[in-house]
Amino acid sequence: HTASLLSNGKVLVTGGANGIVPLNSAELYDPSTGNWTTTGNMSVTRYGHTASILSNGKVLVTGGDSGGSLNSAELYDPSTGNWTTTGSMSVTRYGHTASILSNGKVLVTGGYNGIVSLNSAELYDPSTGNWTTTGNMSVARYWHTASILSNGKVLVTGGDSGGSLNSAELYDPSTGNWTTTETMSVARYYHTASLLLNKTILVAGGCCSLNSAELY
Structure with missing residues (x-):
């Protein structure tokens, strides 16, 4: 599932699976009370x-994924608690990333379509609700990470593509192109990537049962 900190301080949790059954339910956590309340279901x-x-x-x-990979997208309005559908991605995908760029657009990268891992990327424009394709990554990957650097570029690390990856690449929003950068010392997916105050990226853990960490 996902967990998102809203501007009102509450946390929105969406979807997931309770074993093998995918969920469309969503709920809100209120830190002031420590309680959860249900909110509108996704479509x-x-x-x-x-x-x-x-x-x-x-x-x-x-x-x-909902018994098959999805390209649909929807919007939750905290002021109403309701969901509305918006433009669909050009490609079905799960295990992808979504990063909000400085221009307000959302960059979606990679993922898996149920058959193969993906190197494609696309941009969502909140002002129109539409998607446009952008440059492809050099390596197909899913369960990777994407971090927005202080210079506005997006660093993608690791992931899975028929095996763990140690490769990394940078997306430049001003050109829509990717360039490779230094590889990690350890191949990993299902890892984390955190932007530190000194502007370095801490990559930690991942599959399978890794305790290593490294800095970019």
Whole structure:
């Protein structure tokens, strides 16, 4: 599932699976009370999806799996607790990433379509609700990470593509192109990537049962 910190301080949890059954339910956690309340259901059950908080406060949910990979997307409005559908991605995908760029657009990268891992990327424009394709990554990958650097570029690390990857690449929003960068010392997927105050990226753990960490 996903968990997103809303501007009102509450946390929105969406979807997931309770074993083998995908969920469309969503709920809100209120830190002031420590309690959970249900909110509107998504239109589609999904897990392995993403949730991104847009500049207008709405939450964009993309893709995922629901017994098959999805290209659908929908928006949650915290002021009403309701969901509305928005433009669909050009490609079905789960295990992808979604990053909010400085221009307000959302960059979706990679993922898996149920058959093969993907190197494609696309951009969501909140002002139109439409998607446009952008440059492909040099390596297909899913269960990778994507981190926005202080210079506005997006660093993608690791992932799975028929085996763990140690490769990394950079997306430049000004050109829509990718360039490879230094590889990690350890191949990994299902890992984490955190932007530190000194502007370095801490990559930690991942599959399978890794305790190593490294800095970019």
